[in-house]
Amino acid sequence: MTFLVTWLLTMLLITVPFPSAAALLLPHWGLLFVVWWALMRNYRLSMTLLMVASIPMDVAYGTALGLHALIFALLAYLLTLLGPRVRQVNWLRQSVVVFLVLLLAAAASYWGRTLTGQNPEFLLLVLQAFFTALAWTPVRFVFEWLAHLTGEPEVRTS
Amino acid sequence: MRPLFSQTSVAAVRLMIAATFSVAIMVVDVRFDALHSVRFGIKTLLWPIEQISALPSVTAAHVGDWLVGHSRLVERLESLSLDNERLRTEQLKLQTLRAENSELRRLLSVRERVNERLLQAQIQRLSNDPFVHRATINRGQLAGVSVGQPVLSADGLVGQVVMVYPHASDVLLMTDSTHQLPVQVTRTRVRSIAMGTGRLDRLELRNLPDTVDIVVGDLIETSGLGGRFQPGIPVAYVTEVIRSPGQPFVRVVAEPVAPLSRLSLLMVDVSERGGL
Numbered sequence: 382m383t384f385l386v387t388w389l390l391t392m393l394l395i396t397v398p399f400p401s402a403a404a405l406l407l408p409h410w411g412l413l414f415v416v417w418w419a420l421m422r423n424y425r426l427s428m429t430l431l432m433v434a435s436i437p438m439d440v441a442y443g444t445a446l447g448l449h450a451l452i453f454a455l456l457a458y459l460l461t462l463l464g465p466r467v468r469q470v471n472w473l474r475q476s477v478v479v480f481l482v483l484l485l486a487a488a489a490s491y492w493g494r495t496l497t498g499q500n501p502e503f504l505l506l507v508l509q510a511f512f513t514a515l516a517w518t519p520v521r522f523v524f525e526w527l528a529h530l531t532g533e534p535e536v537r538t539s
Numbered sequence: 540m541r542p543l544f545s546q547t548s549v550a551a552v553r554l555m556i557a558a559t560f561s562v563a564i565m566v567v568d569v570r571f572d573a574l575h576s577v578r579f580g581i582k583t584l585l586w587p588i589e590q591i592s593a594l595p596s597v598t599a600a601h602v603g604d605w606l607v608g609h610s611r612l613v614e615r616l617e618s619l620s621l622d623n624e625r626l627r628t629e630q631l632k633l634q635t636l637r638a639e640n641s642e643l644r645r646l647l648s649v650r651e652r653v654n655e656r657l658l659q660a661q662i663q664r665l666s667n668d669p670f671v672h673r674a675t676i677n678r679g680q681l682a683g684v685s686v687g688q689p690v691l692s693a694d695g696l697v698g699q700v701v702m703v704y705p706h707a708s709d710v711l712l713m714t715d716s717t718h719q720l721p722v723q724v725t726r727t728r729v730r731s732i733a734m735g736t737g738r739l740d741r742l743e744l745r746n747l748p749d750t751v752d753i754v755v756g757d758l759i760e761t762s763g764l765g766g767r768f769q770p771g772i773p774v775a776y777v778t779e780v781i782r783s784p785g786q787p788f789v790r791v792v793a794e795p796v797a798p799l800s801r802l803s804l805l806m807v808d809v810s811e812r813g814g815l
Binding site for chain 2: 437501
């Protein structure tokens with residue numbers, strides 16, 4: 382239930398119409414969705430579910446199908462390994478770790494986009510990772526609140 | 540649900556499997572173009588979510604109109620501006636047609652052109668991915684839109700329809716880095732391919748010979764080659780001609796005639812020749 386609710390919220394945020402200039406300043410809501418699940422509730426997440434959830438995001442963003450699945454898989458792998466330690470640090474350090482992991486995801490995104498014929502600028506992907514990491518703390522609290530509403534057991538953090 | 544990664548080695552294996560599967564899907568989607576029906580189905584399912592997410596902006600627009608306090612006036616203004624956009628587009632085409640007509644008369648072989656039918660449409664949303672230049676418009680299959688039809692603004696070409704749903708369509712803007720467009724320079728009739736660069740204000744013409752007659756300010760229009768777009772639709776103005784010493788080719792940078800970052804109203808060419 383929590384997965385569905387957080388996914389729906391993510392899809393709503395992804396499909397909100399914004400001016401084209403704002404796209405550079407927007408966090409990547411899909412990445413935040415994965416970060417929260419892989420970091421805070423990794424014991425409740427399955428790879429198959431994650432991949433299925435990523436395909437509508439490809440459609441909503443207009444990217445090649447499978448691009449987000451690739452990024453999400455890498456992100457989930459890295460964050461699950463780091464999870465127990467990262468959960469215990471304060472929000473600022475968490476955001477820094479999230480930013481660093483998102484940089485690796487940006488590299489995967491760059492590679493995937495180039496493979497599909499796009500011509501991305503890596504610096505813009507870095508910028509997007511920065512804004513995504515910046516949005517991590519508020520999004521984390523919103524997702525925790527949603528998890529609480531849907532009866533998801535809490536995970537102890539700092 | 541099972542835990543995602545119980546052991547590091549298992550995790551690595553799962554990552555490899557997921558990555559391989561993802562890349563396979565990407566290749567099938569992009570290289571073989573075989574997942575149109577999947578995209579169509581998912582987009583149709585996402586339609587209610589898109590409508591809900593658009594509610595704040597739609598509501599804000601309505602509140603703005605209400606605050607003006609002259610709803611009839613607003614409606615009239617909207618109707619007139621739509622007509623104005625259409626007429627401006629037709630005027631642009633008429634200029635090209637006039638030039639073509641005189642050329643044909645000179646050759647003593649006048650041929651009747653296919654009637655154009657323009658369908659007014661409004662942009663619902665642009666992709667929030669900064670590297671994807673796609674717009675969703677509020678006209679779809681039920682309004683007669685089909686894949687491949689050119690999309691115009693009052694100033695010139697915007698892009699083409701790439702996906703059609705019952706009530707909406709996806710338009711690939713010509714500046715998307717995966718878009719290529721056969722064009723010609725209006726003044727000299729030099730033909731080339733305008734390539735999207737991933738920036739809304741920039742197109743590039745590559746592999747033109749160093750001796751080509753092209754200068755800053757030249758208008759670039761569709762050449763009609765490829766059969767998808769009618770010839771003579773304004774595309775861009777040349778803003779930079781980069782000649783590198785020792786290189787056999789020149790690189791030309793152009794700015795789209797249509798203000799792609801500020802578009803709201805569009806026209807879809809739904810005439811027979813407009814689509815594939």
